[in-house]
Amino acid sequence: xxxxxxxxxxxxxxxEVARLIFAAADQKYExxxxxxxxxxxxxxxxxxxxxxxxxxxxxxxPQSAAINRFLANQFHLAGKDNFDQAKVDxxxxxxxxxxxxxxxxxxxxxEAKQKELTKTFLADELPKHLQNLEGLGKLYGSGGxxxxxxxxxxxxxxxxxxxxxxxxxxxxxxxxxxxxxxxRQQVEKQxxxxxxxxNRPKTSH
Amino acid sequence: MPSYKLTYFNGRxxxEVSRLIFAAAGQKFExxxxxxxxxxxxxxxxxxxxxxxxxxxxxxxPQSSAIARYLAKEFHLAGKDNFDQAKVDxxxxxxxxxxxGFIPTIFEQDPVKKEEIKKKFFTDDLPKHLQNLETLGKLYGNGGxxxxxxxxxxxxxxxxxxxxxxIEAEADCxxxxxxxxxxRAEVEKQxxxxxxxxQRPKTQF
Numbered sequence: 530x531x532x533x534x535x536x537x538x539x540x541x542x543x544x545e546v547a548r549l550i551f552a553a554a555d556q557k558y559e560x561x562x563x564x565x566x567x568x569x570x571x572x573x574x575x576x577x578x579x580x581x582x583x584x585x586x587x588x589x590x591p592q593s594a595a596i597n598r599f600l601a602n603q604f605h606l607a608g609k610d611n612f613d614q615a616k617v618d619x620x621x622x623x624x625x626x627x628x629x630x631x632x633x634x635x636x637x638x639x640e641a642k643q644k645e646l647t648k649t650f651l652a653d654e655l656p657k658h659l660q661n662l663e664g665l666g667k668l669y670g671s672g673g674x675x676x677x678x679x680x681x682x683x684x685x686x687x688x689x690x691x692x693x694x695x696x697x698x699x700x701x702x703x704x705x706x707x708x709x710x711x712x713r714q715q716v717e718k719q720x721x722x723x724x725x726x727x728n729r730p731k732t733s734h
Numbered sequence: 735m736p737s738y739k740l741t742y743f744n745g746r747x748x749x750e751v752s753r754l755i756f757a758a759a760g761q762k763f764e765x766x767x768x769x770x771x772x773x774x775x776x777x778x779x780x781x782x783x784x785x786x787x788x789x790x791x792x793x794x795x796p797q798s799s800a801i802a803r804y805l806a807k808e809f810h811l812a813g814k815d816n817f818d819q820a821k822v823d824x825x826x827x828x829x830x831x832x833x834x835g836f837i838p839t840i841f842e843q844d845p846v847k848k849e850e851i852k853k854k855f856f857t858d859d860l861p862k863h864l865q866n867l868e869t870l871g872k873l874y875g876n877g878g879x880x881x882x883x884x885x886x887x888x889x890x891x892x893x894x895x896x897x898x899x900x901i902e903a904e905a906d907c908x909x910x911x912x913x914x915x916x917x918r919a920e921v922e923k924q925x926x927x928x929x930x931x932x933q934r935p936k937t938q939f
Contacts (some may be wrong), residue, residue, distance in 0.1 A: 590821065604815055615801070
């Protein structure tokens with residue numbers, strides 16, 4: 530029996546997709562959450578001094594994307610063959626391109642400046658990324674509501690998680706993107722996901 | 735035998751890792767290279783209006799890392815099982831983290847400012863990432879010279895490629911990292927890689 534331990538902060542952040550994958554797979558794991566003050570004393574235990582880290586059968590693995598893809602592969606949520614897995618990876622990378630434009634805005638300390646940057650992001654930057662994602666869903670989704678091959682994969686879970694942050698900027702954003710709206714609804718409807726979403730800790734981000 | 739077509743600019747950039755993987759595998763492929771002024775006419779042919787794009791038996795796949803990982807898996811250069819593949823992914827992600835800091839040095843136009851951010855990158859930023867990479871090599875490399883499991887994987891090719899860019903900007907940047915230097919030397923010694931490096935077009939980037 531393999532053992533899984535996930536180390537992260539007590540937030541969703543870069544750890545939540547792994548938790549969603551464990552939930553979708555109905556796989557038990559140790560969900561270790563460090564508060565910021567606790568983290569300082571554990572930093573040197575992690576290979577790169579960062580989290581999340583997955584410990585699999587006692588061996589530590591850093592880097593959230595590597596962790597997420599590994600878990601998805603273990604639990605058959607990565608795509609049915611190498612090429613479908615590549616399509617899933619392409620969707621994930623496209624979500625990352627979108628989020629990399631938003632992260633610097635979140636880090637902006639000046640409130641007025643942040644408001645301005647957010648406005649520009651929503652008007653000029655975000656639409657092309659959402660259009661790209663709808664494009665990939667229609668190209669690879671075999672006519673269904675999931676991104677690749679008519680099955681739930683971690684690409685859908687990743688989009689679901691990231692979209693939650695986008696919705697905090699504009700709760701109506703997906704009204705213009707019906708395919709993405711439907712995709713998220715299909716994820717939420719999965720029984721194990723619905724159960725997890727109901728019970729998970731409510732955190733600020 | 736599937737047919738492979740890689741479409742990218744006439745440069746190393748984000749396409750070269752895939753070319754190195756094809757070379758290491760001894761696999762034929764169509765190496766389509768567009769000059770900068772040729773690309774606009776082809777942009778609409780790409781799923782995300784970007785390159786590189788891999789076409790396998792007529793189906794297009796965007797996103798350089800998704801492409802490279804797919805090819806590596808097809809040609810058994812990705813790691814021997816799910817967990818080794820995850821370690822490979824973690825190394826790749828760590829190289830990717832290092833490159834994020836380098837990007838501003840490419841695009842800065844003001845020569846004085848460019849020199850300043852370049853200096854900061856090589857003095858403060860890159861060494862941390864190189865240290866992390868040595869840590870992972872020693873953690874996952876089974877005592878050998880390759881990053882994971884004592885055999886060549888696309889993590890070694892990925893580091894080889896991006897380190898070349900760093901070395902061209904700052905020749906001494908690996909001097910304090912003998913493990914990484916040795917790793918690159920081992921990659922260069924692989925007969926098919928050595929042959930490819932000798933023959934490949936010399937480009938500006």
